[in-house]
Amino acid sequence: MIEEHERVVLKSPVPDKGLEPGDVGNIVHVYRDGEAYEVEFVALDGHTAAVVTVEASQVRPVAPGEIPHARELVAA
Numbered sequence: 001m002i003e004e005h006e007r008v009v010l011k012s013p014v015p016d017k018g019l020e021p022g023d024v025g026n027i028v029h030v031y032r033d034g035e036a037y038e039v040e041f042v043a044l045d046g047h048t049a050a051v052v053t054v055e056a057s058q059v060r061p062v063a064p065g066e067i068p069h070a071r072e073l074v075a076a
Helices: none
Strands: 007-010 024-031 036-042 048-055 059-061
Touching: 007 036
Parallel strands: none
Antiparallel strands: 007 024, 007 059, 024 036, 036 048
């Protein structure tokens, strides 16, 4: 199970928030023993871009050796 404050990678898009697979966020709350998570996505300038609730299948832990990639957030 992924714990609070861990970084995760989005596996599926969240179109209404402009989020794409590969976006990196931080777990801010764990629901029902890891069945779902509240994830905060922060822009590189430090502002919160989105806070979303996702099912466990929609995120994965950050893997060793991965690096973030910058892109412009285009919210729907």
